[in-house]
Amino acid sequence: HHMHISVRSISSISRRRPLSLTHRSSLTSHGVPIDVHPEVEDALANGHPVVALESTIITHGMPYPTSLEMAQSVENIVRSTGSIPATIGLVEGRVKIGLQPTELARLASRSTDPVKLSRRDIAPAIASRKDGGTTCSSTLIFAALAGIKIFATGGLGGVHRGGEKTMDISADLHELTRCPVGLVSAGVKSILDIGRTLEYLETLGVPVVSYAESNDFPAFYTRKSGFKSPWSIDDPQAAARILYVQRQLGMSNGILFAVPIPEKHEVHGTLLQEAIETALRESEETGVSKLGKDVTPWLLKRVGELTSGKSLESNIALVQNTALVGGQIAVEYAKLAS
Numbered sequence: 509h510h511m512h513i514s515v516r517s518i519s520s521i522s523r524r525r526p527l528s529l530t531h532r533s534s535l536t537s538h539g540v541p542i543d544v545h546p547e548v549e550d551a552l553a554n555g556h557p558v559v560a561l562e563s564t565i566i567t568h569g570m571p572y573p574t575s576l577e578m579a580q581s582v583e584n585i586v587r588s589t590g591s592i593p594a595t596i597g598l599v600e601g602r603v604k605i606g607l608q609p610t611e612l613a614r615l616a617s618r619s620t621d622p623v624k625l626s627r628r629d630i631a632p633a634i635a636s637r638k639d640g641g642t643t644c645s646s647t648l649i650f651a652a653l654a655g656i657k658i659f660a661t662g663g664l665g666g667v668h669r670g671g672e673k674t675m676d677i678s679a680d681l682h683e684l685t686r687c688p689v690g691l692v693s694a695g696v697k698s699i700l701d702i703g704r705t706l707e708y709l710e711t712l713g714v715p716v717v718s719y720a721e722s723n724d725f726p727a728f729y730t731r732k733s734g735f736k737s738p739w740s741i742d743d744p745q746a747a748a749r750i751l752y753v754q755r756q757l758g759m760s761n762g763i764l765f766a767v768p769i770p771e772k773h774e775v776h777g778t779l780l781q782e783a784i785e786t787a788l789r790e791s792e793e794t795g796v797s798k799l800g801k802d803v804t805p806w807l808l809k810r811v812g813e814l815t816s817g818k819s820l821e822s823n824i825a826l827v828q829n830t831a832l833v834g835g836q837i838a839v840e841y842a843k844l845a846s
C-alpha cells in the first residue's frame with residue numbers, strides 16, 4: 509500500500525535536492541498530494557538507483573492493452589539492471605511516484621479518461637482530482653522533486669514542423685532547463701522538426717549527448733536523423749560522470765541522452781517516411797494540427813495505422829532499450845554519488 513508522504517519525508521527529500529518546482533515552504537505547509545511508493549522511497553533514502561518512467565506514453569502514446577504490457581516490461585527491464593522503476597502518474601488527483609500494479613492498469617485502460625499532463629496542467633488536474641498521464645515535462649518535474657536523477661522514455665517532444673510560425677514547441681524542452689535529471693530517449697521523431705529542436709536545446713543550454721559510437725542524433729525509429737549531437741559517449745559510466753559533474757557544479761538543468769534504436773528494430777525504407785508525411789499532410793488538411801496537446805497523440809496513432817502496427821513494434825523495442833540504458837546509468841550514478 510502507498511505511503512502517504514509526510515511533511516517530514518518531503519522536507520528530507522528537499523534537503524537532499526533543492527527543489528526547482530516550488531518553494532519548500534509551500535510544499536510543507538499543507539498536505540502535499542504526492543505519494544511516493546514505499547519501495548522508491550526506501551531506495552532514495554538509501555542511495556540506491558531509481559529510474560523514473562513517464563505515463564503519457566501509456567495513456568496517450570500506445571493503444572491498450574499493448575500500452576500496459578509495454579509499461580510492465582519496461583519496469584521489469586529497469587529491475588534487471590539493479591535499479592528500481594518509478595512510473596509516475598496522477599490517480600484521483602494524487603501524484604504517484606511509483607504506480608501500484610492496479611493503478612498502472614487503471615491508467616492504461618483509460619477507464620477514468622486520464623488527461624495528458626504537462627507542467628501547465630498539473631495544478632488544475634490535481635485540484636479537480638483527475639487521473640492523468642505525465643508527459644516528459646511533468647515527469648521531469650516530479651522526478652526532480654523526489655530526487656530521482658534518471659528518467660527513461662521513448663520520444664521527447666520538440667519543435668513541431670512549421671513551429672517557426674505556429675510556435676508549437678513542446679514544454680518538454682523548456683523543462684529540461686529546470687530539472688537536474690538525465691533524460692534517456694531514442695531521440696526525436698521525424699514528425700517534428702529535428703533541426704530546430706536541436707537549435708532550441710542549444711539556446712536553452714541543455715547538453716545533448718548521443719549514446720552511440722558516433723555523434724549521430726537518432727530519430728526515434730531510425731538510428732540517424734542526419735543531424736549531429738555536440739557530444740557522444742558509449743557507456744553508462746561516462747553518462748553518470750556527466751550527470752555527476754553537473755551536480756557538483758550545482759547546475760539546475762537536465763541532460764538529454766539520445767540512445768539509437770537497436771539495429772534489428774530500426775524501421776527501414778520509405779514505409780515510415782511516407783506514413784509520417786501522409787499523417788502530417790492529413791493533420792494539416794483536417795485541422796488536427798491546430799489542436800494543441802492532441803497533435804502529438806494523433807500523429808502517433810495515425811503513423812501506427814498507416815504502417816499497420818510496424819511503428820508500434822519499433823516503439824516498444826526502443827523504449828525497452830532506453831529503459832535498459834537508463835537502469836545502467838542509474839546504477840553507475842549511484843556509485844559516484846554514494
Ligand code: PSU
Pocket residue numbers: 562564565566568569570642643644645662663664665666677678679680697800801802803804805808
Ligand atoms: N513521442 C512519442 N510518444 C509519446 C510522446 C512523444 O513517441 O508518448 C509523448 C511524451 O509524453 C512527450 C509528449 O512528453 O508526447 C509530448 O507532447 P507535446 O508534443 O504535446 O508536448
Ligand code: MN
Pocket residue numbers: 676677678800801803
Ligand atoms: Mn504542442
